[in-house]
Amino acid sequence: MPLMQLRLQMVWFLLVTLMLAACASAEPEEIAQVPPAASVAALPTAEAAITAVPEPTITNAPHMAEPILATEPAALTATEAPPTISPPPLPSATPVPVENSGQTEEGAFFLGDAAAPVTIIDYSDFL
Amino acid sequence: MLGTEPQIIANYVDSGQAKIVFWPVLNHGNPSVYSSLTAQCAGAQDPELFWEVHDTLFTHQGELWRATRDYYVAVAVAAGADQAAFEVCYDDPQQLAALMNLDATRRERGIFSQPVFDVGGNVFAGSVPFDRFAAIIDEVLAQAAP
Numbered sequence: 001m002p003l004m005q006l007r008l009q010m011v012w013f014l015l016v017t018l019m020l021a022a023c024a025s026a027e028p029e030e031i032a033q034v035p036p037a038a039s040v041a042a043l044p045t046a047e048a049a050i051t052a053v054p055e056p057t058i059t060n061a062p063h064m065a066e067p068i069l070a071t072e073p074a075a076l077t078a079t080e081a082p083p084t085i086s087p088p089p090l091p092s093a094t095p096v097p098v099e100n101s102g103q104t105e106e107g108a109f110f111l112g113d114a115a116a117p118v119t120i121i122d123y124s125d126f127l
Numbered sequence: 128m129l130g131t132e133p134q135i136i137a138n139y140v141d142s143g144q145a146k147i148v149f150w151p152v153l154n155h156g157n158p159s160v161y162s163s164l165t166a167q168c169a170g171a172q173d174p175e176l177f178w179e180v181h182d183t184l185f186t187h188q189g190e191l192w193r194a195t196r197d198y199y200v201a202v203a204v205a206a207g208a209d210q211a212a213f214e215v216c217y218d219d220p221q222q223l224a225a226l227m228n229l230d231a232t233r234r235e236r237g238i239f240s241q242p243v244f245d246v247g248g249n250v251f252a253g254s255v256p257f258d259r260f261a262a263i264i265d266e267v268l269a270q271a272a273p
Contacts, residue, residue, distance in 0.1 A: 001138075002168055020213050044207055055170075056137040066210070086160040095172075097183055097217040099228075100146075101174040101175055101177070101178060101256060102171070103174065104148060104173050105258060106228075106229060106232060107171050107225050107228070107229060108148050108149060108150045108151075108229055109148070109149050109174055109178070109181075110146045110147060110148040110149070110179055111136070111140060111145070111146060111147045111149075112136075112140040112145060112146030112148055113140075114146065116140075116143055116145050116146040117144060117145070117267075117268060117270055117271040118139065118144060118145035118246065118264055118267045118271070119144070119145070119148060119151055119246075119247060120135065120145055120147045120148065120244060120245070120246050120247075120264070121148045121152045121244065121245040121246075122132075122147060122148065122149050122150065122242060122244060123152050123238045123241055123242060123243040123244070123245070124149065124151075124152055124241045124243075125151065125152045125153065125155060125159050125162075125163075125193055125241045125242075126159070126162040126163065126166070126181075126185060126188060126191060127130075127155045127158055127159055127162065127183040127188060127192070
């Protein structure tokens, strides 16, 4: 008879143990099944992190009329146009007029380059 | 010489190949003297003014026979000369003497009529067409070339 009671006690103990084990495994499932949507939305997302970066601000120095960018635009140097090299001017087909004029040693007036290879003397009167 | 002068200037003077010297020939009395003195006194202020007055006097050649002192002053001032300085020069006997010396020199060179041209030692009298001038100038240029 005591052996029979001992077996019943053991079976009872096993049942209780199984029930406790079953209850213990069910609790985490309940927690996982209730994700609060509001709390997820409140978490910081990547998009929210981008918009949260402060924009470059414009500050006015008290002694300057023009606003100055507080943040240096990084693209400024990248968009600079490369230096252009203009071709040298072509020689003109028409000669540049010589505007030299002066007086000879004797006092007569001449028009043209004093060192010109040809001298034309015009002996003349205005009448 | 005004007829062929613009062509000579355009073709030879502006390019530095030739220069033109105006040598006065005073063969017509006071009108010759004072018209030349007017150009000379304008040129004394600025040689460019000599050529301005030179062109004006040739253009109004017919008026010079009866031209007065006031007329010449007006011509010089119209060309850009300072009137006071011009009048001092015009009335200066030394300026007149310098003009007479030029006239004496051309006589010594055997020039007794006008116009007479000396192109690099080639002397010829009377007006000639531009083509004739060009041929002589080209010949002198060819001789001067190394």
